[in-house]
Amino acid sequence: xxxxxxxxxxxxxxxxxxxxxxxxxxxxxxxxxxxxxxxxxxxxxxxxxxxxxxxxxxxxxxxxxxxxxxxxxxxxxxxxxxxxxxxxxxxxxxxxxxxxxxxxxxxxxxxxxxxxxxxxxxxxxxxxxxxxxxxxxxxxxxxxxxxxxxxxxxxxxxxxxxxxxxxxxxxxxxxxxxxxxxxxxxxxxxxxxxxxxxxxxxxxxxxxxxxxxxxxxxxxxxxxxxxxxxxxxxxxxxxxxxxxxxxxxxxxxxxxxxxxxxxxxxxxxxxxxxxxxxxxxxxxxxxxxxxxxxxxxxxxxxxxxxxxxxxxxxxxxxxxxxxxxxxxxxxxxxxxxxxxxxxxxxxxxxxxxxxxxxxxxxxxxxxxxxxxxxxxxxxxxxxxxxxxxxxxxxxxxxxxxxxxxxxxxxxxxxxxxxxxxxxxxxxxxxxxxxxxxxxxxxxxxxxxxxxxxxxxxxxxxxxxxxxxxxxxxxxxxxxxxxxxxxxxxxxxxxxxxxxxxxxxxxxxxxxxxxxxxxxxxxxxxxxxxxxxxxxxxxxxxxxxxxxxxxxxxxxxxxxxxxxxxxxxxxxxxxxxxxxxxxxxxxxxxxxxx
Numbered sequence: 090x091x092x093x094x095x096x097x098x099x100x101x102x103x104x105x106x107x108x109x110x111x112x113x114x115x116x117x118x119x120x121x122x123x124x125x126x127x128x129x130x131x132x133x134x135x136x137x138x139x140x141x142x143x144x145x146x147x148x149x150x151x152x153x154x155x156x157x158x159x160x161x162x163x164x165x166x167x168x169x170x171x172x173x174x175x176x177x178x179x180x181x182x183x184x185x186x187x188x189x190x191x192x193x194x195x196x197x198x199x200x201x202x203x204x205x206x207x208x209x210x211x212x213x214x215x216x217x218x219x220x221x222x223x224x225x226x227x228x229x230x231x232x233x234x235x236x237x238x239x240x241x242x243x244x245x246x247x248x249x250x251x252x253x254x255x256x257x258x259x260x261x262x263x264x265x266x267x268x269x270x271x272x273x274x275x276x277x278x279x280x281x282x283x284x285x286x287x288x289x290x291x292x293x294x295x296x297x298x299x300x301x302x303x304x305x306x307x308x309x310x311x312x313x314x315x316x317x318x319x320x321x322x323x324x325x326x327x328x329x330x331x332x333x334x335x336x337x338x339x340x341x342x343x344x345x346x347x348x349x350x351x352x353x354x355x356x357x358x359x360x361x362x363x364x365x366x367x368x369x370x371x372x373x374x375x376x377x378x379x380x381x382x383x384x385x386x387x388x389x390x391x392x393x394x395x396x397x398x399x400x401x402x403x404x405x406x407x408x409x410x411x412x413x414x415x416x417x418x419x420x421x422x423x424x425x426x427x428x429x430x431x432x433x434x435x436x437x438x439x440x441x442x443x444x445x446x447x448x449x450x451x452x453x454x455x456x457x458x459x460x461x462x463x464x465x466x467x468x469x470x471x472x473x474x475x476x477x478x479x480x481x482x483x484x485x486x487x488x489x490x491x492x493x494x495x496x497x498x499x500x501x502x503x504x505x506x507x508x509x510x511x512x513x514x515x516x517x518x519x520x521x522x523x524x525x526x527x528x529x530x531x532x533x534x535x536x537x538x539x540x541x542x543x544x545x546x547x548x549x550x551x552x553x554x555x556x557x558x559x560x561x562x563x564x565x566x567x568x569x570x571x572x573x574x575x576x577x578x579x580x581x582x583x584x585x586x587x588x589x590x591x592x593x594x595x596x597x598x599x600x601x602x603x604x605x606x607x608x609x610x611x612x613x614x615x616x617x618x619x620x621x622x623x624x625x626x627x628x629x630x631x632x633x634x635x636x637x638x639x640x641x642x643x644x645x646x647x648x649x650x651x652x653x654x655x656x657x658x659x660x661x662x663x664x665x666x667x668x669x670x671x672x673x674x675x676x677x678x679x680x681x682x
Contacts, residue, residue, distance in 0.1 A: 099135025147187040157196040163189040255290035267311035277672035283309035291328040295620040303327035316639040328622035377498020382572030383517040385505035401462040415497040423451040423480035446485035453479040526563040544579035578623025
């Protein structure tokens with residue numbers, strides 16, 4: 090017989106009744122029912138009930154042990170009586186009568202329980218993450234992550250992609266976030282950077298003659314954390330040669346749709362065919378964001394023209410000053426009190442906006458200051474244009490276009506949630522396309538890249554030479570699911586002349602490009618194929634599939650919101666010897682006060 094187990098804790102069935110078996114695992118729960126001790130023994134695979142009565146020599150040992158102690162039990166498999174069968178367990182028809190117990194590791198008093206799903210403070214959960222991961226939900230989440238990665242890898246290989254690994258220690262790159270720097274001992278005063286993404290390396294692979302690359306790539310960005318973003322993360326990074334934007338879409342859609350269908354349980358994945366393509370400008374108008382949640386049926390409209398001349402002076406002044414007015418319907422709110430509308434206004438102020446105007450309508454009668462000043466005839470005209478009914482309310486976001494769009498987008502989500510309009514039990518995908526190549530930086534008072542400087546502009550050199558830079562679109566695209574951006578990608582700029590020109594528009598000289606992107610530009614000069622790709626985020630994919638609201642729930646060992654690893658004590662101060670070897674001196678931050 091094996092030293093630790095003949096079966097795992099999910100393997101035994103009625104077919105093994107009468108057999109002598111050996112199991113090893115953690116004590117999950119202990120219950121004393123009038124002199125009969127029931128112990129749920131748990132391992133990675135499941136739970137088996139162990140039984141010992143007061144006459145059993147193992148009783149005292151099992152009774153004294155705390156939960157989460159690790160034991161090995163040898164005993165006989167018995168069938169449970171009909172009334173004690175547990176249909177919720179695969180092993181629910183049997184139990185094991187203990188004949189011998191060996192304590193492998195005795196647990197001290199626990200800082201948090203493993204059995205049950207009670208919520209505990211984040212700092213305790215992260216400090217004792219190895220305990221947290223024993224909990225059913227967390228264990229399942231990490232296993233789901235592994236299965237998702239396996240599925241994605243298999244689907245990419247089936248699509249003709251080849252897996253490569255790219256360097257972790259590399260040079261700093263202009264990805265848009267701060268780099269993590271690593272001092273070099275062998276080159277005093279010089280630093281490596283951890284990759285924000287394998288962007289340049291995967292493009293280099295295309296220039297090296299490989300046709301379809303992918304990897305499950307670790308990425309590092311020194312930026313503020315939030316629920317769906319971490320300092321380190323993984324993405325399904327891929328690149329393809331001799332492809333158009335549509336070729337990239339056709340390659341990725343079945344991979345993501347298939348993976349979501351595989352692990353979505355009873356949730357639907359839509360659309361079943363081609364994902365909708367929504368231009369960036371349309372997304373910003375209709376949804377107020379380039380990450381629209383299509384489960385929400387509410388559509389934002391621009392009604393600026395209705396307020397060019399209006400009795401409502403505030404909106405007339407905003408429109409006259411070059412601003413705009415956006416509206417979000419609130420259907421069937423005739424039963425809602427004034428408080429609902431006032432609460433939405435207060436919510437907007439709490440989010441840092443000036444406020445959220447509104448019009449109420451009950452049985453065809455308009456209410457609220459905007460309707461009163463704008464006039465019932467004009468309000469009727471506005472409602473007819475929007476296709477609204479006699480019991481629909483309307484919220485207003487006014488101001489500069491970017492500000493109005495941001496407020497309208499946030500309000501659309503809030504209204505949808507408050508009115509219970511967001512469809513549940515589904516994953517809805519779309520592509521956001523036609524991003525602007527350039528934008529005007531108000532702070533720097535100059536034109537800059539808006540998304541990705543290495544993208545091919547639509548219209549290529551002709552567009553760069555003849556079109557207003559702020560009107561040029563790029564072959565850039567995002568894939569969005571349920572309001573989360575899963576991936577950004579682009580058809581790359583593979584021509585040196587177009588790259589020099591694009592960077593010139595953004596204020597970079599030819600020398601700047603040669604210095605900052607020497608490896609890339611030299612490769613372009615020696616024969617580069619047209620190529621493009623994308624990089625869906627693994628953490629966000631698993632978070633959505635697991636039904637979680639934060640990626641730390643699907644990462645085995647995440648950091649807290651301050652970027653600290655409470656379990657391992659990172660970041661930590663190096664000792665003087667380490668710093669001296671690296672030729673690094675620490676500059677203490679100035680003391681506050």
